[in-house]
Amino acid sequence: TLTACGSDSTSSKDGDSGGAGKKITMGFAQVGAESGWRTANTKSVQQSAKAAGVELKFSDAQQKQENQIKAIRSYIQQKVDVIAFSPVVETGWDAVLLEAKRARIPVILTDRAVDSDDDTLYETFLGSDFVKEGEKAGEWLVENTEGPVNVVELQGTTGAAPAIDRKKGFEEKIAARPDIKIRASQSGDFTRSGGKQVMEAMLRSNPDVDVVYAHNDDMGLGAIEAIKAAGKKPGKDIKIITVDAVKDGMQALADGEINYIVECNPLLGDQLMDLAKKVVAGEKVPKRVVTEETTFTPEQAKKALPDRQY
Numbered sequence: 127t128l129t130a131c132g133s134d135s136t137s138s139k140d141g142d143s144g145g146a147g148k149k150i151t152m153g154f155a156q157v158g159a160e161s162g163w164r165t166a167n168t169k170s171v172q173q174s175a176k177a178a179g180v181e182l183k184f185s186d187a188q189q190k191q192e193n194q195i196k197a198i199r200s201y202i203q204q205k206v207d208v209i210a211f212s213p214v215v216e217t218g219w220d221a222v223l224l225e226a227k228r229a230r231i232p233v234i235l236t237d238r239a240v241d242s243d244d245d246t247l248y249e250t251f252l253g254s255d256f257v258k259e260g261e262k263a264g265e266w267l268v269e270n271t272e273g274p275v276n277v278v279e280l281q282g283t284t285g286a287a288p289a290i291d292r293k294k295g296f297e298e299k300i301a302a303r304p305d306i307k308i309r310a311s312q313s314g315d316f317t318r319s320g321g322k323q324v325m326e327a328m329l330r331s332n333p334d335v336d337v338v339y340a341h342n343d344d345m346g347l348g349a350i351e352a353i354k355a356a357g358k359k360p361g362k363d364i365k366i367i368t369v370d371a372v373k374d375g376m377q378a379l380a381d382g383e384i385n386y387i388v389e390c391n392p393l394l395g396d397q398l399m400d401l402a403k404k405v406v407a408g409e410k411v412p413k414r415v416v417t418e419e420t421t422f423t424p425e426q427a428k429k430a431l432p433d434r435q436y
């Protein structure tokens with residue numbers, strides 16, 4: 127089901143596309159609403175579209191690739207000016223992207239990457255460097271623990287760029303410490319309930335776990351519930367590292383239940399609208415736009431929390 131948002135084509139007080147150009151229509155195929163990160167990302171895209179005078183057609187794929195493909199096909203049929211999407215998984219996009227290309231509708235990848243040999247199928251990819259995020263998580267573990275260390279990993283959605291890359295970067299860094307071992311690694315699908323369920327099972331099969339590495343805050347927050355239910359103290363008996371730095375994650379970090387968070391910035395809306403206007407105007411844009419991010423310790427979380435937007 128597709129829902130149109132921000133289609134107030136008569137109002138120009140929210141900003142327009144600047145001068146002579148006609149109003150741009152963007153079809154945006156979102157992954158879903160699986161996490162706090164995603165909710166903030168959706169809000170950012172909707173707000174920025176409004177501010178930039180871009181008419182946004184928005185769809186939520188409920189984390190299913192087939193739904194995203196359907197949404198993209200419908201945007202092609204509706205002859206939107208530009209399509210933007212965050213591919214739920216990396217592979218399997220060539221056919222539908224070729225259809226967009228043949229219809230001469232430019233495509234912008236936002237947040238997540240596709241795995242394709244043909245990089246003419248999209249104009250640019252705006253988003254984080256997920257390998258680097260995994261490396262930052264691994265670095266913290268290497269520098270802040272003494273061996274032996276038993277790690278369990280809560281992976282993001284199977285086949286998704288952030289799950290693949292956050293695993294890779296982390297493994298590369300901890301390779302320097304053979305006394306750090308990943309005892310179990312399983313997908314919790316980037317959701318709180320997924321993280322909780324997987325952690326419950328992992329606590330049964332790995333009662334001597336020292337550290338949880340969760341690919342996002344939500345799964346880490348789910349793991350906290352499972353750890354408490356098992357009578358252990360999150361952040362003390364079992365250390366927790368996550369990625370994202372959304373408000374709930376930052377609060378848990380400030381409270382000492384999470385030990386370290388690697389930031390991943392969901393506020394991509396303004397950059398996305400900017401790229402969309404350029405691409406539609408036929409201007410050249412960089413093939414890759416990487417967002418800037420930091421990391422947070424509990425002390426830094428306490429300072430950052432009062433101004434945290436999401």
Ligand code: GYE
Nearest residue numbers: 160161163237288316342
């Ligand atoms: O880290 C996670 C979300 O693709 C970067 O997806 C995004 C990830 C984010 O569900 O919370």
